[in-house]
Amino acid sequence: MLNVYPISATVENWVHDAIYAKVKAGLKAFDQGNTAPDWSHEMRVELADREALKTAYNAFCTAVQELGPRQRGKILLALEAQNKIPDVFDGATACPRLDTLPARIRKPTKALFDAAFAMLKSLKVRDRQYEVIFAELPGRCCPFCGIEIFEAPGLAREDLDHYLPRTLYPFAGANLRNLAPMGGKCNRAYKNVADVICDGDGHRRRCFDPYGQERAEVSLMGSRPFEGGGAGPFPLPAWQIDFIGEAQAVATWDQVFDIRRRYEGKVSSHFREWMEHFADWCQREVGLIETQQEVVKALDRYITAVLQRTHGNGEHLKRAMFEMMRQRCEGGDISERLVLWFSNLVRSQRRMVEEPA
Ligand SMILES: [Zn+2]
Incomplete structure (x- = not known):
């Protein structure tokens, strides 16, 4: 990519942090033979009464409860690995995909983090992230191509790409570190659901970090x-x-x-x-x-x-x-x-x- 985003645009990552911590606490509770903590227990006030999130979290917990400890361990590992950003962009750091996890957990996982991603819009986190990025972006254009001009904040929104695609790495679905404003052509016509850390033959590969230092x-x-x-x-x-x-x-x-x-x-x-x-x-x-x-x-x-x-x-x-x-x-x-x-x-x-x- 030709330019990178300021890391300061990712500081307001509390939606991701809160859900990440809740999921982790749920997995640990099951391991200790307890029930998962309630959604609203020690939850950020902005998220505590969100029905969509609560429903998705409960469905996730129900699915996890039916699994054995080894399978739950794999889920915890995937949760952590998919959020090891930028390490996973180095082409070597392990990062299991969703399809390596038990089948019954895949849909609820995706649904939970999709609901979390939707929160970024309704809580305007996404707009604030974009304002910081736009203010510092050279040429005010898509840094992936240098061709697509970005609209100013407040106008039609640019796409917000899941750099690690959420179909494969849903646990990073609401992590600002993984969310990159991107021109519509780059996002939908070219990248689409391509896996940036794994080629078509399943080999790991290096990629640029949208919030890193390296560029081309x-x-x-x-x-x-x-x-x-x-x-x-x-x-x-x-x-x-x-x-x-x-x-x-x-x-x-x-x-x-x-x-x-x-x-x-x-x-x-x-x-x-x-x-x-x-x-x-x-x-x-x-x-x-x-x-x-x-x-x-x-x-x-x-x-x-x-x-x-x-x-x-x-x-x-x-x-x-x-x-x-x-x-x-x-x-x-x-x-x-x-x-x-x-x-x-x-x-x-x-x-x-x-x-x-
Ligand atoms: Zn572009």
Whole structure:
């Protein structure tokens, strides 16, 4: 991912903490031959009289009561492991899925933590988490793609993704540490219910922590202008999209969100528009550019003065693309051809302005 969320957005985790503690207390009570504590016993006042939670908790306890100590032990282990965040993102820390637990406990577990997740909305915890995130988020856009723009707090809500999917890891279903605001395309069209810590063959894998430190950068420096096909005045470069960052986490990110393919689509479909914008800016602000030195200088100025350093609607790709073009103009086997192409591009733009059709 390109950016991460401030950890301060996860401090109001009391809904999760309260339910986690209650479930743990219930499991321990059964182990000691006692009955599970009542829902409202020592419960946070905001949650004590919530019927949906109480009903779901009672159903969970009824299901647990019928199990033996070994099976209850597995449930306790899963409860703890699924909430060992960020440890479980390291690709090795054990994290049993729901389908490894006794069949009769699966539905009640999911129902209980789904009810807990619903509380985050009605208690506005979710909105407060988003406000903290939005205030600090570079480019105000989805950090998983850098393309989808986020709405300001108070407008239509962005998706809140269960980073560890709740179908597989329901015990983390209301843990803010596992809940990441995400653009609708990233969430529903690409990630969906993909398991970020386990690949399709069941092998564990590393992934980025949405509230961690590590992130990825994108480079298009290996791309080859003119070699990507397409006829007419705007032949595409053959794109080479490289990611800089921890290799395994980057691979998971790319696989889950189909990043490379989406970026290729973005740069290909915007190439002409981006070039025309440069040409128009250049003929107005710089004038015609004829020599290699003039072309490189104009691109430098455009990159520094016009292009954003942040993310949002693919701005990072536009910048990476112009940085690549600039480098290709400065030296190498195609610099002469590319300099001439830029020179002609700006000249024809000037002509269009002087002699409108
Ligand atoms: Zn996105």
